[in-house]
Amino acid sequence: MSGMTTAAAADSEKRSPGRPRSARSEQAIIDAVLEMIADGDALETISIESIAARAGVGKATIYRRWASRDQVVIDAVASMKLPIPEVAGESVRADLITLMSQIGQPNGARSGKVMTCILPQIARNPDLHEWYQQVIEPRRAVTRAVLRRGIDTGELRADLDVEVVLLVLTAPMILQRTMRWNPALDGPDLAERVVAAVLTGAAPPA
């Protein structure tokens, strides 16, 4: 999306010193969007007007930084993502557990609730879906690199179905952490159990 460039430019401006009032308004605007999403408002119903009212700013303040409603929503969602985690690079199993443990971990108290609302709505909007792919692809790339390293070192099978294994590792973490799919699986050891199940396989040893 072309709007990402604008947002990125505004982002560096936001972080420059000497503009505290503007930075405060921008944080209030982002917070307003996140609160509305957490309250259950559908993305489609969030407007520049409703954001302005909730943030206590004028519409012009929003348009000074963002060109459209979609771009405000995009920046709000992106603000919840934790930094891409670093991996130790020694054991593929340990690195996968590190990466899976971070999935669905809220960046701040609100974001778990927000993400459960946002994912399906992103899926329904082709523009947002395409943008979200650009947000998550660098994260996917980190796990993919660990899997490829494992193939090279012999820690993983040479014929690994890499894209499917990425999904098979990631989807359980997302579904359980954001939707509490199976309450019997509550607990801190889920990433370890998922990685173990995927590495070992359900079939018996040959």
Next chain:
Amino acid sequence: MSGMTTAAAADSEKRSPGRPRSARSEQAIIDAVLEMIADGDALETISIESIAARAGVGKATIYRRWASRDQVVIDAVASMKLPIPEVAGESVRADLITLMSQIGQPNGARSGKVMTCILPQIARNPDLHEWYQQVIEPRRAVTRAVLRRGIDTGELRADLDVEVVLLVLTAPMILQRTMRWNPALDGPDLAERVVAAVLTGAAPPA
């Protein structure tokens, strides 16, 4: 939830012959709820009033069958579930592919869109979450029985982490089918690839 008994009783009444007008109203009410969810309305904002307006019926018509708003929503969501699939019972792999293939398959054109909206909202509402567990547990039980049979026949490892493997099989299908998580994985062979990855395991043969 105690309301399920009422709804079940009304359900058999609905199917009895000679009450076409009442059945038509009830279908219009269920359709109205599904349409509102598909439009992106948050569950919290759906009221008896808004259902009545959308379905073109009086509130009394709704209260004649359902005791509360939650019960209308529950019946609407339950109406989208396909019957629990039957499995051939010969090969565990084939049965798992059969079961996984059905996940996220829409029961009617609208339900895929509706389910992506509904799952996170169910997760946020403890009463609905508990109710939904009762809806999905019988489905989970079918797959669990196939896994246990596999342990008995030796098609699966004796030390299988059954609940985690259930999640590891199911979550990829849900996430990909309802949210199109990774567009690279679009295609009709996903269930087969997921089952193969989970059976085989990512670790190399010992």
